[in-house]
Amino acid sequence: MNVELINTGSELMLGRVLNTHQQWLCRNLADLGYTVTRQVAVADTGRDIEQAVREALSRAELVITTGGLGPTSDDLTRDLIAQLLGRTLREDAAIVQHIAQFFVTRKRAMPASTRVQALVPEGAIVLANPHGTAPGLAMEVRPNPFRGDGKPSWLIMLPGPPRELRPMFIDEVVPLIQRVMPTESAFVCRTLRTTGIGESVVQEKIEPQLQHLVGSGLDLGYCARTGQVDVRLAASGSDASRLVQEAEAIVRGELGSFIFGADDDELENVIVHLLIERKQTLALAESCSGGCIAHRITNVPGASAVLLAGLVTYSNEAKQKFLGVRAETLAEHGAVSEPVVREMAEGARQQNGADFALSVTGIAGPSGGTPVKPVGTVFIGLAKASGTIVKKNFNPYDRETFKQVTANQALELLRQKILAAS
Amino acid sequence: MNVELINTGSELMLGRVLNTHQQWLCRNLADLGYTVTRQVAVADTGRDIEQAVREALSRAELVITTGGLGPTSDDLTRDLIAQLLGRTLREDAAIVQHIAQFFVTRKRAMPASTRVQALVPEGAIVLANPHGTAPGLAMEVRPNPFRGDGKPSWLIMLPGPPRELRPMFIDEVVPLIQRVMPTESAFVCRTLRTTGIGESVVQEKIEPQLQHLVGSGLDLGYCARTGQVDVRLAASGSDASRLVQEAEAIVRGELGSFIFGADDDELENVIVHLLIERKQTLALAESCSGGCIAHRITNVPGASAVLLAGLVTYSNEAKQKFLGVRAETLAEHGAVSEPVVREMAEGARQQNGADFALSVTGIAGPSGGTPVKPVGTVFIGLAKASGTIVKKNFNPYDRETFKQVTANQALELLRQKILAAS
Numbered sequence: 137m138n139v140e141l142i143n144t145g146s147e148l149m150l151g152r153v154l155n156t157h158q159q160w161l162c163r164n165l166a167d168l169g170y171t172v173t174r175q176v177a178v179a180d181t182g183r184d185i186e187q188a189v190r191e192a193l194s195r196a197e198l199v200i201t202t203g204g205l206g207p208t209s210d211d212l213t214r215d216l217i218a219q220l221l222g223r224t225l226r227e228d229a230a231i232v233q234h235i236a237q238f239f240v241t242r243k244r245a246m247p248a249s250t251r252v253q254a255l256v257p258e259g260a261i262v263l264a265n266p267h268g269t270a271p272g273l274a275m276e277v278r279p280n281p282f283r284g285d286g287k288p289s290w291l292i293m294l295p296g297p298p299r300e301l302r303p304m305f306i307d308e309v310v311p312l313i314q315r316v317m318p319t320e321s322a323f324v325c326r327t328l329r330t331t332g333i334g335e336s337v338v339q340e341k342i343e344p345q346l347q348h349l350v351g352s353g354l355d356l357g358y359c360a361r362t363g364q365v366d367v368r369l370a371a372s373g374s375d376a377s378r379l380v381q382e383a384e385a386i387v388r389g390e391l392g393s394f395i396f397g398a399d400d401d402e403l404e405n406v407i408v409h410l411l412i413e414r415k416q417t418l419a420l421a422e423s424c425s426g427g428c429i430a431h432r433i434t435n436v437p438g439a440s441a442v443l444l445a446g447l448v449t450y451s452n453e454a455k456q457k458f459l460g461v462r463a464e465t466l467a468e469h470g471a472v473s474e475p476v477v478r479e480m481a482e483g484a485r486q487q488n489g490a491d492f493a494l495s496v497t498g499i500a501g502p503s504g505g506t507p508v509k510p511v512g513t514v515f516i517g518l519a520k521a522s523g524t525i526v527k528k529n530f531n532p533y534d535r536e537t538f539k540q541v542t543a544n545q546a547l548e549l550l551r552q553k554i555l556a557a558s
Numbered sequence: 559m560n561v562e563l564i565n566t567g568s569e570l571m572l573g574r575v576l577n578t579h580q581q582w583l584c585r586n587l588a589d590l591g592y593t594v595t596r597q598v599a600v601a602d603t604g605r606d607i608e609q610a611v612r613e614a615l616s617r618a619e620l621v622i623t624t625g626g627l628g629p630t631s632d633d634l635t636r637d638l639i640a641q642l643l644g645r646t647l648r649e650d651a652a653i654v655q656h657i658a659q660f661f662v663t664r665k666r667a668m669p670a671s672t673r674v675q676a677l678v679p680e681g682a683i684v685l686a687n688p689h690g691t692a693p694g695l696a697m698e699v700r701p702n703p704f705r706g707d708g709k710p711s712w713l714i715m716l717p718g719p720p721r722e723l724r725p726m727f728i729d730e731v732v733p734l735i736q737r738v739m740p741t742e743s744a745f746v747c748r749t750l751r752t753t754g755i756g757e758s759v760v761q762e763k764i765e766p767q768l769q770h771l772v773g774s775g776l777d778l779g780y781c782a783r784t785g786q787v788d789v790r791l792a793a794s795g796s797d798a799s800r801l802v803q804e805a806e807a808i809v810r811g812e813l814g815s816f817i818f819g820a821d822d823d824e825l826e827n828v829i830v831h832l833l834i835e836r837k838q839t840l841a842l843a844e845s846c847s848g849g850c851i852a853h854r855i856t857n858v859p860g861a862s863a864v865l866l867a868g869l870v871t872y873s874n875e876a877k878q879k880f881l882g883v884r885a886e887t888l889a890e891h892g893a894v895s896e897p898v899v900r901e902m903a904e905g906a907r908q909q910n911g912a913d914f915a916l917s918v919t920g921i922a923g924p925s926g927g928t929p930v931k932p933v934g935t936v937f938i939g940l941a942k943a944s945g946t947i948v949k950k951n952f953n954p955y956d957r958e959t960f961k962q963v964t965a966n967q968a969l970e971l972l973r974q975k976i977l978a979a980s
Contacts, residue, residue, distance in 0.1 A: 146777075146779065147779060147781055147790070148581075148584065148597070149584055149588070149593060149594050149595070150584060150585065150588045150593065150747065150790075150792070151580070151581045151582065151584030151585025151586070151587070151588055151594075152581075152585065152749065152781060152788070153581065153783075154576065154578065154580075154581045155577060155580055155581065156576065158570070158576075158577055158599065159573045159574075159575065159576045159577065160573065161573070162570065162571055162572060162573030163572065163573025163574070164573070165573075166571070166573055171571060171572065172571050172573075173571070173600070173601070173606065174598065174599070174600055174606070174610075175571070175598070175599040175600075176596065176598050176599075177580065177596070177597040177598075178595070178596055178597075179595070184596070210779075325572060325574075327574060334666070335628065335629065335630060336629045336630070336669040336672050337666075339629070339630045339631070339669075339671060340669055340671065343631065355568070356631070356632070357568050357569060357602065357632050358628075358630045358632065359567070359569045359575060360628070360718070360719055361575070361719075362719075362721065366569070366574070368568070368569060370572070420870070425856075426852055426853055426855070426856025426857070426861070426868075427850075427851075427852025427853040427855075427856060427868050427870065428849070428853045428856075429849075430848055430849025430852070430853070430870045431848055431849040431850045431852070431853040431961075433848070433849075434848025434849060434850075434870070434872070434922075434961070435848070435958055435961070437923075437924050437925070437957055439872070440872055440926075443848075443870075443872045444872060444873045444875070444876055445869070445871055445873060445876035445880065446848075446849050446869075446870030446872070447867070447868075447869060447870070447880070448842070448849065448852045448865075448868030448869070448870065449867055450856070450861075450862055450865045450866060450867060450868070451862075451866045451867060451910075453866070453910075454910065457910075458867065458869070458880055487879065488873075488875075488876065488879075500856075501859075502859050503859070504862075533721060534721070535857065535859055536857055537721055539853075539856070539857070
């Protein structure tokens, strides 16, 4: 089955906003067995939208559009599609009432322009929008004049704002497509996430072992992210679960502890859960990572059971005052050094009575480097009951990438040692 | 001029990663006067990539692809395009050497599979990749067999990883396209960023005043983000600069200090620069925001001149130990309270000798709420020479949105008070 997604919006083409609809809709559709075969973004102009819809209807059984249903002059999708398909628009009394009520609840006058959102093309199904004024619309294009074989397609129009689109998709679109175009075959997708190993080495280790499964229909993919490589295992059909499970067992056998998690796992989630299971606690002492590790750890619900404190000690004074780093150590070795990162970790562990304390000091750049300690130099310390470990790394990236890569390395060191300690 | 962008990657179609290339490339191209007219994403399969490239070449003078140049079996773009255009691939000795050196520097063996990245289609220009192994490729398709008029097109292939793609685009692609296809007309785009004011109020205030400029070709757009509203002013042609400048003056007159910055400014950049100008310092005391404010402030180059320390005091013990919050205050009012946020701010200011100290305590959720203090409750404190201010807000969002919205509110309070103090 071909499924196409059309995102409309000049702000997308000018790069003023990130298109989060693509990932969200593709992910949710794939998990239901409807893999999107093509996604297109075009500006809010009549010609571009019409051409994109025409082409999508010529290829796909299911076409979903986002945006262009609002009240302003650049909202063209509904009108253009009605015209393209030769359907007249009629005003829907229930929608007019919904819009009026929306403004009453907010104690605001209903602008006349909003009424255009109550227009519905002949034969379309209205998809309720409890979070906004513009409803979604769904219609079967039967016969489909744009397909050579004339086979029907479904066309679904969704509003642009994510907090309107997402509940509408879940509550209205999913039941509709499952009824009108049930998937014939299951789709199973599993992503295994690794860190500390390069993409080509991952491939060399696993691909020969997976050949027989690829021959049977396993789809194998790789995605290199900053400091991480994802391995994606997917399959369709009645054999899908077995294929993916067998492949996962092989990949886990080959890559072992390089795999830190699966699917949507991030290192911080894995660590918070490991520490909760073990009833252990964590303290952080960050210099160059500037709170990035604390921010990531505290994104995880339940982090308060694990994280006692995160000390972002940017200045030398703060390193001394809050972590007990000695003035002589700073004077002798400099803030970016093995002895300082060691005292930072040990100080943070002791001050907070934590099981583990992670410390980071380095040079994020763009300035502050020296020939001996260039921008990108970083020391990572981990203090624990059995002693303190220090690692020196070199991450010569832009400032934000430096912080994320350094945070990944620190979290991975912590993950390995939590596992080793138990 | 038509410009089309093709993003390849099955992980995009399965919704496993967010397509950040679209925004980044569209933004950078638009700022240079090359507005992308269509963006397409397809899976890593031969048929889909070939069809997308064929269609783009039939319409566009400039086609840019991302992804599919790496060493793994799902990297197909280079091969497919060479085949589609009937160009033979030859191994480039300089690229082989670059790849070999890449592995030498990292003290790793060079996997044989990486050598495929040195293959270059006949007549293609090699775009250096100092941050990875796969070079980019650029070629003129002349004559262009896919266009009715046979007019030539340029086809540029970029690698998938953002930290390879972005510097390559800036250093190699921009000079190339400016040389081979100079833009005829200027494009000017200015975004003014506001906070603390709703989208409809922004529109009501500025739109009547801008009508005459819209009539002369000004393109006016709005983008509501979490807690912020952007106003976009754009124009093309010889009059573009004047139109946008006049519009900016009008919008600034109407919205005044609701505007915190322009274009890519974030609150944290604005604050770091204000404090550097004034030679003033900042300390942070974060509970529920968990280091988010410290992380954002330290993303700004030069933050070390401003930020003395950020104390992420998740536990009550840490609030007492590092900030001097009194046990009685915690016992009497609870950690999420006006008196505690006040003592946090004052403690952070005093402990660090900072000019300003910002504190946050609240309930990020999903658990931890009570009928009196539901999830989303937050207190923000700001200690300064002339006294301490406390605000209570209610941000009933998911955990990550809660942290970002709370950080915005705290930073905006700080920005207003830095300005008021000078």
